[in-house]
Amino acid sequence: MTVTEPVPETIAASDVPLLEVVDLHVGFRTDAGTVNAVNGLNYKVDGGETLAILGESGSGKSVNAQAVMGIIDSPPGFIPKGEVLYRGTDLLKLPDDERRRIRGNEIAMVFQDALTALNPVFNVGWQIGEMFRQHKGMSKKKATAKAVELMDRVGIPGAADRVHAYPHELSGGMRQRIMIAMAIALDPDVLIADEPTTALDVTVQAQIMDLLAELQADTGMGLILITHDLGVVAEVADRVVVMYAGREVEKAPIDELFAAPRHPYTEGLMQSIPRPDQVTRRLDPIRGAPPDLLRIPPGCAFHPRCPYAKDRCRTETPALRTISTDPLRSTACHFAEELYS
Amino acid sequence: MTDTFDSAGLTETADPADAMRVEAYGPGEPGGLGPDDDKVRNASLWSDAWIQCRRRPLFWVCLFIIAVLVTAAVFPGLFTSKDPRECSLRNSLLTPSSEHWFGTDLQGCDYYARTVYGARVSISVGLLVTFIATFVAIVGGSIAGFYGGISDSIIGRITDIWFAIPTVLGGIVLLTVLEDRFDRNVITVSVVLAVFAWTTMLRLVRSSVLAVKEADFVDAARALGASNFRIITRHILPNAITPVIVYATITVGVIIAAEATFSFLGVGLRLPSISWGLMIAGADDRIRTFPHLLLFPGAVLSITVFAFILLGDVLRDALDPKLR
Numbered sequence: 001m002t003v004t005e006p007v008p009e010t011i012a013a014s015d016v017p018l019l020e021v022v023d024l025h026v027g028f029r030t031d032a033g034t035v036n037a038v039n040g041l042n043y044k045v046d047g048g049e050t051l052a053i054l055g056e057s058g059s060g061k062s063v064n065a066q067a068v069m070g071i072i073d074s075p076p077g078f079i080p081k082g083e084v085l086y087r088g089t090d091l092l093k094l095p096d097d098e099r100r101r102i103r104g105n106e107i108a109m110v111f112q113d114a115l116t117a118l119n120p121v122f123n124v125g126w127q128i129g130e131m132f133r134q135h136k137g138m139s140k141k142k143a144t145a146k147a148v149e150l151m152d153r154v155g156i157p158g159a160a161d162r163v164h165a166y167p168h169e170l171s172g173g174m175r176q177r178i179m180i181a182m183a184i185a186l187d188p189d190v191l192i193a194d195e196p197t198t199a200l201d202v203t204v205q206a207q208i209m210d211l212l213a214e215l216q217a218d219t220g221m222g223l224i225l226i227t228h229d230l231g232v233v234a235e236v237a238d239r240v241v242v243m244y245a246g247r248e249v250e251k252a253p254i255d256e257l258f259a260a261p262r263h264p265y266t267e268g269l270m271q272s273i274p275r276p277d278q279v280t281r282r283l284d285p286i287r288g289a290p291p292d293l294l295r296i297p298p299g300c301a302f303h304p305r306c307p308y309a310k311d312r313c314r315t316e317t318p319a320l321r322t323i324s325t326d327p328l329r330s331t332a333c334h335f336a337e338e339l340y341s
Numbered sequence: 342m343t344d345t346f347d348s349a350g351l352t353e354t355a356d357p358a359d360a361m362r363v364e365a366y367g368p369g370e371p372g373g374l375g376p377d378d379d380k381v382r383n384a385s386l387w388s389d390a391w392i393q394c395r396r397r398p399l400f401w402v403c404l405f406i407i408a409v410l411v412t413a414a415v416f417p418g419l420f421t422s423k424d425p426r427e428c429s430l431r432n433s434l435l436t437p438s439s440e441h442w443f444g445t446d447l448q449g450c451d452y453y454a455r456t457v458y459g460a461r462v463s464i465s466v467g468l469l470v471t472f473i474a475t476f477v478a479i480v481g482g483s484i485a486g487f488y489g490g491i492s493d494s495i496i497g498r499i500t501d502i503w504f505a506i507p508t509v510l511g512g513i514v515l516l517t518v519l520e521d522r523f524d525r526n527v528i529t530v531s532v533v534l535a536v537f538a539w540t541t542m543l544r545l546v547r548s549s550v551l552a553v554k555e556a557d558f559v560d561a562a563r564a565l566g567a568s569n570f571r572i573i574t575r576h577i578l579p580n581a582i583t584p585v586i587v588y589a590t591i592t593v594g595v596i597i598a599a600e601a602t603f604s605f606l607g608v609g610l611r612l613p614s615i616s617w618g619l620m621i622a623g624a625d626d627r628i629r630t631f632p633h634l635l636l637f638p639g640a641v642l643s644i645t646v647f648a649f650i651l652l653g654d655v656l657r658d659a660l661d662p663k664l665r
Contacts, residue, residue: 069564075490097568104566111564116557121386121579130575134567166385182565 016088017044018222019068019107019190024082026060026067026246029075035293037063039246041082042320045190045222050213052225052233052254054269055243058290061226064243065194068224069109070099086190105135108183112195114175118167124151124178125163131185150181155211173204177211184215191216192224197232209236230273234258242266245291245301248320252329262323262331262340264306300334308339386583386660393659400655406648414464417457425454425615436633443637446623455615456637462616463645466531467597473535474542475589479582481539482546483573487554493547500540508537509602516608530609534596545588549581556580583660587653594649601642617642 026038038060045051055061066072068084070091084091086106091099111117119127128150129143138146144163151159154177167175176196183191193212197205213236216223227233233240233254240257242250242265250263261267268286288305291297297304303313312334320332325341333339394400413420432441432449443452485496515533516525523529553559554577562576603609604618612619617638624634 066560071560071563100566100568102566103564109561109564111557111561113557117561119558119562119576119580122575123385130567131565134571179561182561185565 017085018046018087019224020044020083020085021064021068022083022085024064024067024084025080026063026072026077026082027080028077030294033294036296037246037293038067039296041243041246041248043241043248043251045224047189047222048216048220049239050216050223050225050237052227052237052240053243054227054230054233054240056228056290058293059243060246060293061228061243062194063246065109065192065224065226068192069103069107071103101135104131104188105186106188107190107192108186108188110176110179110183110191110193110196113199114172114179115167115199117179118175120167123164123166124170128178128182128185131182135186146185147181150185151178154178154181154184154215155207156181172200173207176200176204176208180208180211180215184219184221187219188221190222190224192226194226195228196225197229198227205232206235212236230269242269245296246293247301247332249302249332250330251320256326256329260340262326262329262336263333264308264339265302268305300332308335310335390656390659394655397655397658399651400659403648403652403655406644407652410460410464410645410648413457413460415461417454417461420457421451421454423451423454425450425458426613427451436631444631444633446620446634447627452620452633452637455620456617456641458615459617459620459638459641460645462527462610462614463597463600463642465527466534466600467593467649469527469531470534470538470596471589471593473531474538474592475585477535477539478542478546479578479585482543483550483578485543486547486550487569487573487577496543497547500543503537504540506537508599511537512599512603513606513608516603525609525611526614527610530600530603534599534603538592538596542585542588542592545584546581549584550577553577553580584657587657587660590656591650591653594646594653597649598642598646 021041021043024038024041025036028035028037041060041064043051043053053061053064063072063077066077067079067082068091072079079092082092086102091102094102118124122130125144125147128147129138129140132138132143132146133140148159148163151163156162156174156177162170162174167178170178176199180196191212196212197208200208209232212223212225215221223236225232225237237254239251239253241248242257242263244265250257250261250266252262257266258270261270265286271284272286274283286305287307291301291304297314298317299315300306300309300313300318303309306313316334318332318334320330322330323336325337428445428448428450430449432445433447437444441451441453443456445452446455481496481500485493512533515536516530519529519533550573559572559576562572567576600609601616601618601621604614604616605622607622609618610616620638621635621642624631624638628635
């Protein structure tokens, strides 16, 4: 699961990571107070690499994606702190029109529910072709021809016939393929997929993930996969960032993470997966509910649900740190060494 | 006996649908590609609406009336060979006859010819005002709805204030004031009517844009680098326009009635213009003795307004899937 594909030169050329998020904070002003959706997130992605951002609903994983894309509704959303570095340039400081040029061209995004993310009044060929017409100024005819080509590439059978179909006339998997076709239309260097398979059934999920992996191998783009599905993560990701209450709690290469979690939250997630060899046991969910982002618990945000919580966890916020025994991984638990060694 | 008859009838009705489905798939294309595949291909909102409309007799009735009126407005000569301005006092106030189908007015002009020629004013005022008002409403409503914040507040307050001005009173004042500087013609009357016609429509556009703005495909378009202008024109408006189309259709009818009202009140068009409102005004004193003077222009006016309003209703039924 490590990077084995040859990475195109343009992307791997410098030491600057392709995309790096540094200490990102995102808040939403509401009548009840400020909702702190993301509270200091750090990660980086290189070309040809798949980074999974794993977390439950409300962990801030999708908001993080919107912040990177620059599509947070503002107001009420705002970014008080942080940097989103694309090839070393802070996107948050770019003027709007330059930012817009980067979206779609350099960084593109696939949405969760392709039915609502496609415009219902235009046929899919028009929507894919829009990318070429808008960014490349292509003629209508040429854009449609390119759309057919792309639909072929994302595995839509009979693309030439389907190019004039409307989104609601296609099946869920097919629609997600269209979304992907739009996202990769301009050969972006980074693709953010926000729960791309959540709205699909299991067999189609696997096909879509295969498609993403295949496209990534072809183009050498960096892929950020946002999901709550451990199964999806296990199959395609190189590295994983586990998020809880808007912070990362654990970062690790995928195999290591699955072999042995180094944070009680990750451990809890693993234990709540049903396994075929444990038929007699009841599932062991994480007790309690995710924190209210208006009032994140002081200290370690996970302490009210943590079976190992001690006094220190209630007062002192653990920083993400490398584990002495395992330099590839980092965790945000005070007692990682004691708990997992 | 009845049983066989029934089942025969059923198969017969089922057949064309099946045939259509096969046709929709196209020859040689494998079916079963997904659960949603048993729909007819390329069913856009508009072709769907067209199929809905096509089935309704009312739609054809409205369309026929409007088609006749528009033809009369463009080519009045097709409907009458008489000149509406060729009047002879000898023929003053004749009742309907085979020579003068609708009779004649005080000046001895052929009333049928005048009714036909009157369509031009009504239709052009109705369409012109609706175009201007819809344009203003779409531009203002999109800006207010899409950008929100200060632009929404400013546009919203202006609309509210405008809304508070009574149309008839405001129209009378404005037309009277403008009289010194401009000729009283179709253009001036249209502009004045348009000044008061855009408010409701702007609110409609704004609310509709607000609703569509939240859709995922707007975020998706933005994430793929679409500009605000493109998002508004290509993604939001096409999805927000249907209630506006319905309302605009109804507005044509309402404006035609308003033009007639203004002309009747003496602040709209003036003689020698030919307008249904002026004809009704001319019938004023003689309704008891010569009811045809009121009856014909009044009936044509009512039918016209009725046709546009009904067409709006039919369109609303066809365009709003929730009402089906």
